[in-house]
Amino acid sequence: MRVIVTIQHPGHVHFFKHAIRELESLGHEICVFARENEVTVELLERAEVDHEVLAGESNSLFSLAAVQATYEARLLRRARRLQPDVITAIGGVAASHVASVVGATSVVFYDTEHAKIIKNLAYPFADIVCTPDCYQGDIGAKQYRYPGYHELAYLHPNRFKPDPSVLDDIGLTPNDTIVVMRLSSWDSSHDIGQGGFDNPIDVVDRLEAAGATVLLTSEVDLPAKLEPYRYNLAPDRMHDLLAYADCFVGEGATMAAEAAILGTPAVYVNTLSLGYMTELDQEYGLVFSYNGADRHARSLERAVSIIEDDDQSTWQRRRDRLLADQVDVTDVIVRKVEMAGAEASSNRSAPTPNPG
Template sequence: MRVMITIQHPGHVHFFRHPIAELRERGHEVHVFARENDVAIELLEAYDIDHEVLAGESGSLVSLAAVQATYETRLLRRARRIDPDVITAIGGVAAAHVSSVLRTKSLVFYDTEHATLITKLGYPFADVICTPSCYREEIGAKQVTYPGYHELAYLHPDRFEPDPAVLESVGLESEESFAVVRLSSWEASHDVGHGGFDEPREIVDRLEDAGLTVLLSAEGEPPADLEAYRFSTAPERMHDLLAFADVVLSEGATTAAEAAVLGTPAVYVNPLSLGYTRELDAEYGLLFEYNGENRHVRGLERAVSTVERPAEEWADRRERLLDDRVDVTNVVVRQLESLARPRATTESTPATNAG
């Protein structure tokens, strides 16, 4: 079959990296198209994934509409030439729109309930919408669920083994206790009007008082007095670092979930709860989410207390999670092959549960 994949965020590269390789190994033709966004193109190049860049970055929500229109127009031209059996993406606005014009199949993966602009623009045009089973919205007959998280498409132990060499690359000793702090820019369409930590300086001081070295990662520019805590590593090495951290504090849900599935306790401070952050908290105790007026204080207290607990406890919790959840790369490949098959044979409907 011929598959088109669209990439509009660095996380999409991670998610589709292994499915792309597997599809090609199985003899399928895969075409990858991307829009410049943060380090998305850098990741595609680091993983040696053939791709074509169709649009640049957007500097604001206003310019995003123009960039998206350019991206969709160019994607449609490529799709007319390729004549794909299926187009897939995360969020899937462009994929769903282009596939509806060409009357080919579209497969959308998503896990972010509060991103209502994306869902309103993409869901009505998609053929199949594939979500984790913890996703809290009922989409209807188009929805396919699976027992997993996006992060298990690339951080499942069958797909990823952390490299301890990353520690030396950021100036850490092998036995040094450290925390990763991730600050968001709050510029995404679904982040407008929200915020996380009240005072980043207080986070650093409290973690250092607890004996932790602090590594700061920030979208955009961090506060000037915290610039010295910012670390530099290749974007594809970030997951290695999360795996060896003692604790991760994040305003972003993806980073918190990545740490959690790697067995690193994660504190997620953000007023927006998601199906997967709630499940990782309530079911597995690997992620602790805090929102509301006291989210900063409560989250910081939790971060300090996690470091005092034995490492074996987090490893045991991760093992229980892995026993319950699937390698999501297998879900992606299976769904693509299932959805594309009717074009070549007879019309059928994909299963309602991919677990």
């Protein structure tokens, strides 16, 4: 079986990297195509995933449309040459379009209900759309639901063991109270008009006053006062840091979910709500979501209470229950891609009915 994997965001690297290795170990040919976006290419290189970069970065919604068109055109040329059985992606706009042209089966994974542009462009062309059970939306017969989250493709205990040396690398010890903070850029198509913190400087000041050491990761330029707080280790060490942090506070849903799955309580500050954020909040109590007009003040109160309570055993019990309920999502990826490939191969080899 020949499979094309398309990568357009750093999180996509983490999601697919273990599945790529497993599919290759099963004898399948995997071709990875990417576009530059933040640290996407660096993560592919650090994960030792062979890949070809088809397009550069974008800095606005208008330039994103141009970059996406370039990416899709170049992907189509490669797919016509390679003749894949399956094309898979997160979101899957380019993957579903190209697959429909070259006769491949498209397997799309997605978990973001409010990304209307991506859904409208991808879902009508996709053959299979895989979503978590908690996804709020019915896609019809092509939808496959599974008990898990994207982040469990790479942070399930089967796939990830945190490295405690990360604390030495940042000059801290297990006795330090560590808060990881995330600021978003709000330039994705589904983030336009949304918001998070009122004032990031106020957040850092309040967390420090509560006794925390704040390490900040940001998609945007920081005020000069916050630059010394910037996390500066390799991007693939962030999950080690999240595992040993006492709390996550941020505007990014992916990193909030990552923290929660690792047993680190997450305070999510964003006007947007998501199915998996709601489940991690209401079902497991590992995420605390603040979406309303008072989100800044209420989220800080919650973060300070988590720091001051220092109740590690509670978070561990909640994580254990989550892991008992959910699956290793890499297994889902491998199974669905193999099934799609087998069906595609069977359809191609089936004899053409004789009209006579």
